[in-house]
Amino acid sequence: MNFQSDQIIGSSPAFLDLMDKISRAAPLDRPLLVVGERGTGKELIAARLHFLSKRWDQVFQKMNCAALAPTLLESELFGYEPGAFTGARNRRAGRFEAAHDGSLFLDEIGTMAMQAQEKLLRVVEYGELERVGGSETVHIDVRVIGATNIDLPAAADAGDFRHDLLDRLAFDVITVPPLRERREDILTLANHFGSAMAHELEWLTFPGFSKPATEAMLDYSWPGNIRELKSVAERAVYSCWDGEEPVCGLVFDPFDSPYRPGIAGANTAITRNATNEHGSTPNTDAPDTLPSSFDHPVSLKKETAAFEKKLIEAALTSNRYNQRAASKWLEISYDQFRHAIKKHNIDCS
Numbered sequence: 529m530n531f532q533s534d535q536i537i538g539s540s541p542a543f544l545d546l547m548d549k550i551s552r553a554a555p556l557d558r559p560l561l562v563v564g565e566r567g568t569g570k571e572l573i574a575a576r577l578h579f580l581s582k583r584w585d586q587v588f589q590k591m592n593c594a595a596l597a598p599t600l601l602e603s604e605l606f607g608y609e610p611g612a613f614t615g616a617r618n619r620r621a622g623r624f625e626a627a628h629d630g631s632l633f634l635d636e637i638g639t640m641a642m643q644a645q646e647k648l649l650r651v652v653e654y655g656e657l658e659r660v661g662g663s664e665t666v667h668i669d670v671r672v673i674g675a676t677n678i679d680l681p682a683a684a685d686a687g688d689f690r691h692d693l694l695d696r697l698a699f700d701v702i703t704v705p706p707l708r709e710r711r712e713d714i715l716t717l718a719n720h721f722g723s724a725m726a727h728e729l730e731w732l733t734f735p736g737f738s739k740p741a742t743e744a745m746l747d748y749s750w751p752g753n754i755r756e757l758k759s760v761a762e763r764a765v766y767s768c769w770d771g772e773e774p775v776c777g778l779v780f781d782p783f784d785s786p787y788r789p790g791i792a793g794a795n796t797a798i799t800r801n802a803t804n805e806h807g808s809t810p811n812t813d814a815p816d817t818l819p820s821s822f823d824h825p826v827s828l829k830k831e832t833a834a835f836e837k838k839l840i841e842a843a844l845t846s847n848r849y850n851q852r853a854a855s856k857w858l859e860i861s862y863d864q865f866r867h868a869i870k871k872h873n874i875d876c877s
């Protein structure tokens with residue numbers, strides 16, 4: 529059972545501002561975008577927007593645009609006619625038709641292929657669509673709520689997202705602050721998840737977290753935001769034997785083990801630290817690990833500069849040479865990024 533899983537918890541000023549914005553935007557029958565880092569609660573907020581709207585008693589459909597290949601996504605969203613593709617024997621309504629009179633949550637909307645974006649624009653603008661392989665125009669009334677953790681204006685500048693669609697979807701943009709910007713919520717959330725776990729374990733009471741555990745949670749940067757906090761709090765509670773003593777023993781990285789496959793001393797430590805700092809999973813574009821031996825003497829300045837250059841190159845390739853996105857990836861300003869490119873003489877073309 530998911531104990532009170534749809535509750536939105538928080539009391540920080542940033543969270544209260546967010547709730548205020550949600551309450552004001554929800555009743556307006558306009559498309560909306562919810563943006564924020566992974567695990568910040570975008571899906572929860574999209575559901576809240578629907579349930580506070582006039583459409584609350586109608587359907588709330590969810591679709592993750594990254595889950596399907598472009599052609600499949602198109603037929604899933606807009607439906608298809610018999611013969612539209614091999615195996616399409618009968619007509620099938622898509623998610624838009626299924627969400628008629630309600631809301632459709634398009635998660636990871638930034639990954640949508642151009643052709644689907646074109647169709648989406650028409651639905652949002654005129655409430656019209658044609659099923660894949662069909663010519664009959666279907667009229668629907670659906671409120672679209674999109675979510676993304678990428679910088680959509682930067683994606684539009686890079687030619688990966690239609691500017692006109694962005695203009696239309698961004699009637700209002702709800703930006704969800706990361707957990708590190710609302711530290712007042714950390715303990716409230718941790719206690720909420722901790723006591724839900726204690727309830728699940730059938731403890732009579734939840735003794736709370738110990739002082740060192742509390743301090744460690746407040747000190748941590750939470751790159752995975754509330755989803756990560758939830759796992760850490762739940763893991764700590766279930767790892768305790770009983771509910772007698774305050775919960776301690778937080779494990780931030782459940783993979784941390786001397787026997788972790790692929791671990792070979794300092795090399796991996798460097799890679800994993802970089803991963804944690806950026807809050808993203810390791811990727812093949814990530815900078816190389818340290819060589820196992822250096823020629824002495826080692827020039828700290830030279831080695832650091834070489835490492836910095838590799839990070840910048842990795843940021844560029846990981847963000848398809850979109851410099852604004854790359855600067856965000858590295859958590860530096862665009863100007864700092866431009867300066868570093870010049871300094872290292874990196875070719876961005």
Ligand SMILES: Nc1ncnc2c1ncn2[C@@H]1O[C@H](COP(=O)(O)OP(=O)(O)OP(=O)(O)O)[C@@H](O)[C@H]1O
Pocket residue numbers: 533534535536537538564565566567568569570571572573677754755758
């Ligand atoms: N304010 C909150 N109160 C309680 N639980 C929350 C809150 N925000 C997020 N959560 C919980 O954190 C988890 C992640 O939330 P959600 O899936 O909405 O994040 P997301 O922003 O959509 O993440 P992603 O970008 O990875 O899809 C869920 O279990 C959700 O219930």
Ligand SMILES: [Mg+2]
Pocket residue numbers: 570571635675
């Ligand atoms: Mg999500």
